[in-house]
Amino acid sequence: MAKEKKQEFVQHITPRDENFSQWYTDVVRMADLMDYTPVRGCIALKPYGNRIWELIREELDRRFKETGHENVSMPMLIPESLLLKEAEHVEGFAPEVAWVTQGGGEVLQERLAIRPTSETIFCTMFAQWVQSWRDLPMKYNQWCSVMRWEKTTRPFLRTAEFWWQEGHTIHATAEEAQEETLLMLEVYRSFCEDVLAVPVFSGQKSEKEKFAGARATYSVEAMMQDGKALQAGTTHNFGTNFSEPFNIQFQNKEGQLEHVHETSWGVSTRLIGAIIMTHGDERGLKLPPAIAPHQVVILPIAAHKGGVMEKCEEVYSALKQAGIRVKLDDRDHLSPGWKFNEWELKGVPLRLEIGPRDMENGVASYMRRDSFEKGALPLDDLVSGVKALLDSIQQGMFDLADAFKQERTKDVFNMAELNVQVQQGYARAMWCGERECEDRIKEETSATSRNMPFDQTPFADHCVCCEKPADKVMYFAKAY
RNA sequence: CGAGGUGUAGCGCAGUUUGGUAGCGCGUUUGGUUCGGGACCAAAAGGUCGCAGGUUCAAAUCCUGUCACCUCGACCA
Numbered sequence: 001m002a003k004e005k006k007q008e009f010v011q012h013i014t015p016r017d018e019n020f021s022q023w024y025t026d027v028v029r030m031a032d033l034m035d036y037t038p039v040r041g042c043i044a045l046k047p048y049g050n051r052i053w054e055l056i057r058e059e060l061d062r063r064f065k066e067t068g069h070e071n072v073s074m075p076m077l078i079p080e081s082l083l084l085k086e087a088e089h090v091e092g093f094a095p096e097v098a099w100v101t102q103g104g105g106e107v108l109q110e111r112l113a114i115r116p117t118s119e120t121i122f123c124t125m126f127a128q129w130v131q132s133w134r135d136l137p138m139k140y141n142q143w144c145s146v147m148r149w150e151k152t153t154r155p156f157l158r159t160a161e162f163w164w165q166e167g168h169t170i171h172a173t174a175e176e177a178q179e180e181t182l183l184m185l186e187v188y189r190s191f192c193e194d195v196l197a198v199p200v201f202s203g204q205k206s207e208k209e210k211f212a213g214a215r216a217t218y219s220v221e222a223m224m225q226d227g228k229a230l231q232a233g234t235t236h237n238f239g240t241n242f243s244e245p246f247n248i249q250f251q252n253k254e255g256q257l258e259h260v261h262e263t264s265w266g267v268s269t270r271l272i273g274a275i276i277m278t279h280g281d282e283r284g285l286k287l288p289p290a291i292a293p294h295q296v297v298i299l300p301i302a303a304h305k306g307g308v309m310e311k312c313e314e315v316y317s318a319l320k321q322a323g324i325r326v327k328l329d330d331r332d333h334l335s336p337g338w339k340f341n342e343w344e345l346k347g348v349p350l351r352l353e354i355g356p357r358d359m360e361n362g363v364a365s366y367m368r369r370d371s372f373e374k375g376a377l378p379l380d381d382l383v384s385g386v387k388a389l390l391d392s393i394q395q396g397m398f399d400l401a402d403a404f405k406q407e408r409t410k411d412v413f414n415m416a417e418l419n420v421q422v423q424q425g426y427a428r429a430m431w432c433g434e435r436e437c438e439d440r441i442k443e444e445t446s447a448t449s450r451n452m453p454f455d456q457t458p459f460a461d462h463c464v465c466c467e468k469p470a471d472k473v474m475y476f477a478k479a480y
Numbered sequence: 481c482g483a484g485g486u487g488u489a490g491c492g493c494a495g496u497u498u499g500g501u502a503g504c505g506c507g508u509u510u511g512g513u514u515c516g517g518g519a520c521c522a523a524a525a526g527g528u529c530g531c532a533g534g535u536u537c538a539a540a541u542c543c544u545g546u547c548a549c550c551u552c553g554a555c556c557a
Contacts, residue, residue, distance in 0.1 A: 021551070030491095040548075096556075117557085151481060151555065158556090211557060219557095234557070266557095302515050337517040355516060365516080446553090 013345075016282055020226040027276055028155045031285040031346050041153035041160030045269070048346065051293040053163060053269055057143060059195050059291065060165065060267070063187050069139045069167060074121050076144070077112040082120040085245040089119065092212020096148040114147045119213065119238075119264060122168040123246035130250050130260060133172050139180070141167040156273035157230070157480050164268035170248060170260040174239060177261035178216075181237040184265040185218045188233035196271065197288040197398035198222050198278045199405045200232055201426070201475055203451030208438050215239040221450045221475070223405045224277040227425040229450050229477035232274050235265035273480075278401050285347030286369055288397050289390040294327040296386060297348045298364075299339050301355025303332055312354050315364065315382060322383040324390070344369060349393045350386065352377075370396045409475075411459060415444065418464055422447035422478055429464035431474040437465035441476060450475040 013030065014022040028034060033049030045053060061071070077100060084090050093116045100112040115121070122140070130138060145163045153159050167184060171177040189202045200220040210217035214236040222232045242248070243259040252258050279286040289295045296319060300312045312328055319326040327348070329339050336353070343351060353365040363376035370393045377385035408425025412418040421427035422445050431437060431449070438449050441464075456473050463470035 019551085025550075036549075038548090092557075148557085205557095209557085217557085231557075300515090304515080332515090335515055335517085335519055337515090337519085340517050342518085353516070357516070 013282065013284060016225065016280070020224075020277075023280075024273075024277060025155065027280050027284050027345075033272065033285075034155055039160070041150055043155055043159050043161075045163070048293060049272065052272055052275075052287070052291055055291040055293065056195075056271060057165070060187075060191060061141075061143075063191060064141050064165075064167065067139075067183060067187060069141045069169075072140045072142050073144070074115075074118050074125070074142055076115055078115050078118075078121050079110050079112055081110060082124055083113050085120060085123075086213045086242055089213035089242075093117065093148075096150060098147050098149050115144075116146055116148045117264075117266075118142065118144075118146075118166055119168065119242060120246075122264075123242045123248060123262070126168075126170050126243075126260070126262075127246050127248045130170060130248060133250055133252050136250060136260065137169055137171045137176060137180070139167070139169040141165055154273075154480075156269055156276070158270075162268050162270070164266050166264060166266040169263045170243070171263070172250065172252070172258070172260065174261050177237055177239065177263050181216070181218060181235045181263045181265070184263070185220065185233075185235045188220045188235070188265070188267060191267075192220055192222065192232055192271075192274075193398060195288070195290045196275055196278075197290075197394060197401060198232065198274050199398065199402040201451060201453065203453040203475070205234075205451055206438060206449045206474070208435055209449055211236045213238060213241055215241060219451050221477075222274050222278060223408060223426060223477075224274075224480070225280070225404065226277075227408050227423070227477070229426065229475075229479040230270070230274050230277065231450075231479065232271060233265070233267040236263060238262040238264065279397055280347075283341070284345035286397070287347035287349060289349045289394045292347065292349050293325065294343075294346075294348050295324055295390055296326045296350045296352055297339075297343045298326065298328045298352045298354065299336055299343075300328075300330060301336055301353055301358075303330065305356050307359060308355060311359055311379075315352070315354065315379070318383055319386060322387070324383075324386060350389055352386075368393055368396075370400070412464060413460055415441075415465060418447070418476060419445045422476055426450065426475050426477045427464075428459075428473065428475055430458060430460045430462065430470040431472045432463035432466055432468050432470040433472050434463075434466065437463055441465055445476075447476045447478050450477050450479065 013026045016023040032046055034043045034045055037044050097116050098114045100114060101108055126138065130136065143165050145161050147161045150158050150160055169180050171180060185202060189200055192198045192200045200222050202220050205217040205219055211234065216237045217234055219234045220232045222230045224230055239261055240259040242262050248260045249257045250260060276285060298312050298316055300308050303309050316326055316328040347369065349369045351367045358364055362379050364379055364382060365376050367374045368389065409428060410421050412421050412427045412429050418427045418429060442448055452472055452474050458471060461469060
């Protein structure tokens with residue numbers, strides 16, 4: 001009977017390998033991360049999902065400050081005239097901008113865009129704030145939400161409003177701007193891999209795929225468990241593309257006016273989608289300890305029996321004192337089996353059980369969410385045991401994801417091979433650099449160019465598509 | 481934006497073909513017994529049937545429109 005019921009429960013999550021998209025939406029809903037709202041395509045982050053985002057923010061913000069950035073806050077509304085100043089930029093964003101046309105019942109003289117991104121307003125303010133070479137660089141970041149009126153939406157991956165950070169910096173020289181662009185790309189790469197345990201491909205976007213208005217765009221691209229690509233973060237070098245129309249100038253050491261060189265970079269709540277689709281399994285979410293709202297959950301077994309709750313509370317305090325994010329699940333109307341499943345669904349990395357039998361043995365039983373491995377930790381040295389397990393889980397999750405990524409990435413030498421490979425993962429190919437070939441690959445395989453790795457050592461001499469001489473190494477994949 | 485599908489209690493669904501009192505399971509609340517992989521008994525609460533119009537004595541059910549969500553495409557950063 002119990003077994004039948006359990007199966008019934010598990011069936012609520014669509015099997016991952018049967019229908020990955022459906023599995024994803026099931027997990028998002030059941031893990032209680034978000035909910036839909038009355039506004040089309042706009043989601044509400046619930047406490048659990050919001051907490052994950054908070055932890056991501058804390059960790060990223062620390063890294064931004066370490067690299068010399070400061071936070072600012074800009075207005076949500078952008079006058080249309082500002083948006084129109086950079087031609088490529090407006091062309092790229094115009095179709096998905098939401099507009100405010102009235103305020104307090106009066107029709108506005110100029111309609112205001114709800115920011116789809118803040119380059120234009122940053123540029124406007126930079127122009128007022130910079131005068132001398134001594135003012136440079138200005139390295140600012142803001143945490144906010146932006147709005148893009150998307151045709152189809154999907155929780156975390158593409159929503160009409162989403163939460164993100166956008167860094168905007170201006171520099172005196174092209175070299176400095178390029179250095180900043182690559183530095184922030186590296187911050188994103190190490191954040192994804194070391195904190196989220198999400199291995200990524202780091203490299204430069206093609207002309208076709210770069211940001212509207214950028215001279216060069218770089219990205220970190222993750223691989224989901226269905227083999228598809230997810231762009232996890234981007235950095236852009238604008239050169240003087242924006243500083244010229246916005247007239248952001250400074251006086252150099254020689255007393256002459258020069259335009260600044262600008263960069264921007266961002267990551268969003270899409271990272272939460274990346275975590276789910278990189279690590280999740282048939283039982284639900286699987287969170288890396290570094291950003292798990294609860295790193296450890298303590299479950300009392302037979303809580304009414306003497307000393308069990310007291311011991312749980314003691315362990316809870318000790319772990320909390322040691323700086324571990326710990327949850328004591330003392331709800332007494334739920335059976336242990338129920339709680340096991342619920343916390344597994346929510347992705348808690350480590351479960352501790354404390355019951356009469358454990359107390360006799362002076363241990364706490366544990367189970368790792370990553371490998372389901374069970375064991376026991378001595379109560380008198382619990383903190384160091386838990387810390388070691390959390391470290392091991394963090395590493396184990398990365399290693400598993402990285403092995404998957406490598407297994408699903410192959411070199412291809414012609415269109416037939418490319419077509420086969422992008423059905424299940426990333427294809428590394430030699431590419432001539434022509435837009436025509438990129439378009440043809442998209443048309444025939446539905447895969448797009450992801451990015452060019454920094455190691456551009458050729459492994460063949462002709463283009464995967466047109467067979468003409470090629471010197472660019474490019475990753476292709478189907479993308480979210 | 482195109483093709484297909486779904487909207488009925490917090491969640492999962494039946495009822496729609498053939499119009500006639502709003503149903504089931506889980507969860508929730510209260511009381512009690514339990515507790516090492518989704519426990520049990522008893523009682524109770526909970527629904528504008530997505531929304532708007534129409535047909536009818538009567539609409540969850542038939543008709544029209546509309547909105548949202550899901551799947552696959554297209555588009556996009």
